[in-house]
Amino acid sequence: MDQARYDKGMKRLQQMNNMSTIGSRLMEISPELNRYIKEFAFGDVHSREGLSPRDHELVIISGLCALGFAAEEMRSHINMGLNAGLTRQEILETFIQLAVYAGFPAAVNATFIAKEIFDARDAKGIKN
Amino acid sequence: MDQARYDKGMKRLQQMNNMSTIGSRLMEISPELNRYIKEFAFGDVHSREGLSPRDHELVIISGLCALGFAAEEMRSHINMGLNAGLTRQEILETFIQLAVYAGFPAAVNATFIAKEIFDARDAKGIKN
């Protein structure tokens, strides 16, 4: 394990106010896959400064929408995107734009996940 | 045909300095598909003001990278993205970020298309 990169990934996830349980659930079954998410996905890549945290999330949410099958990660990144400064309206606009390129079903699925996250944040009293 | 929306789409494409020949080639074979691209994709959706032109392109490029098979549109939107203020470095960072979510082959394919576009712009003396 690469402690410095792992810690950098954990720090990034904390800066993004990550609320997802993917990591903790993964720890039980595939600690190595979890480790690469921390070290590589967040420590190396998400921490890169060539895009703002908000733009990292805009890019990720867009990619996940087009993939179509990544509901779990979409939940996680809509939350992180809002935490990083994307507005709810921008997220909905993103899916409207992607209806053109990835088709309406991909956009509709993503929009319903957004509703789920917005409702959960409302229930917790989170403002944005 | 809906002239006002069509004209709005054409105007948007001009604002984005569209250089693609997709539209003119489509006109010969499926003028109706071309019409919907102008009216709907650009007149209705791309013209929406909830995202900046630069963010529209960041979202589209990200979605196309994840789709994996849309080389023609990727060429067109890397050009429009650069015209709308995305930097070359931001586009390359976008594909690095998407390697994590859509896999390295999707990111590598998109990066090679970016090189092709950057070279073509260099050859035309376009600065960014």
Add this chain to the structure above:
Amino acid sequence: MDQARYDKGMKRLQQMNNMSTIGSRLMEISPELNRYIKEFAFGDVHSREGLSPRDHELVIISGLCALGFAAEEMRSHINMGLNAGLTRQEILETFIQLAVYAGFPAAVNATFIAKEIFDARDAKGIKN
């Protein structure tokens, strides 16, 4: 909003005896995405007369089967396809044919959704 195209889309959905709640649920979260489904997807495109309503649905169901991740829309369009004259057997044959091109998992998933819809229609006393 474009009332004439919106109304045309709504009329088309009624002609198809749409039973889906996608529209009403979308209205709450992204009325604009809902609007484009009505105006563009149904008002402009599905209303086109170059294909019969039955063929529009055959095409859509086939595309959704190959996409693999669009369960919600598949439910909606199997219903509309049956309402437009596709037989249950034709829908099952469609998925058998697509097992060859999109693989058996895509075909099996679609077939299980068909069963769900056929059962729901039986429970409502709908004959076909």
Add this chain to the structure above:
Amino acid sequence: MDQARYDKGMKRLQQMNNMSTIGSRLMEISPELNRYIKEFAFGDVHSREGLSPRDHELVIISGLCALGFAAEEMRSHINMGLNAGLTRQEILETFIQLAVYAGFPAAVNATFIAKEIFDARDAKGIKN
């Protein structure tokens, strides 16, 4: 090898006026994959009578459009679809309809392949 099913597949391909070289090229490298295409894909499945030959092709072309990466088979099936009674206009309408569900890039790619096939048929003096 299962001669009866193989022959049934070959007969079906002849009825569809297959013009593709996929089979002969596959014979050199993977005769077994070719064999399954003849026996299973055409002998068993495409020969099924629950859909008309024209509808088999409409379903296949729609699925291939949504897959996005199957240019070779798209060429083959646009030809067979036209041979089986689909009109050029119906094929273009199919891709317009699928722009809504699979996105415009999938529809545009398929439309350009259609143009290629229509031109080749014109050059050979084929009427439809």
Add this chain to the structure above:
Amino acid sequence: MDQARYDKGMKRLQQMNNMSTIGSRLMEISPELNRYIKEFAFGDVHSREGLSPRDHELVIISGLCALGFAAEEMRSHINMGLNAGLTRQEILETFIQLAVYAGFPAAVNATFIAKEIFDARDAKGIKN
């Protein structure tokens, strides 16, 4: 129906200790699709001797992971893979490797399905 090939497929499924209910559920709605799974997918293809049973499953599990939307078949083939000699660790390593090519969401989804299957096997007292 082709009894010899059907029986060969059934025998193969028994050798693999198939535990999935896909077949029995499919029998009710689309006996023909079920028949092709037995005859073609297992009788013809899975029974081929050019790959070991263990390698057939490694290939299938890898393909399903990349497809992203085939949870039902993934459950079935993780079970059959373990029955055929793949270790739990090899399956987890497979998804780690595919994170690189198909992206982390595909790998994470597959890993969570693996956990579900491993837990179910533990509950049944199955050792591997």
Add this chain to the structure above:
Amino acid sequence: MDQARYDKGMKRLQQMNNMSTIGSRLMEISPELNRYIKEFAFGDVHSREGLSPRDHELVIISGLCALGFAAEEMRSHINMGLNAGLTRQEILETFIQLAVYAGFPAAVNATFIAKEIFDARDAKGIKN
């Protein structure tokens, strides 16, 4: 940059007798993406010992076949797979097996790429 992991990735690529030019071409346009391929994809992941080198390649080739759009990486990994002990016949069997799960077009595309690689190896006098 992480020299130790980079060197480990380079060493792994040499062990696999990598012949691809992806890395050198990527170096010109996105040295950072190239760096992650070396450090992460090959240094961290491909070097893992829980799967044999041959099995790493079998898994990757299977995933790439299902993705459908990754011709460049498929070329590279068919070569590395053969170098790691996969036989030509096993590679062809892999694509036959995946025709069932990812559809025939994905299998046919992959098989034609295999032919291209086998021919190139024959031309260089490489025995397997």
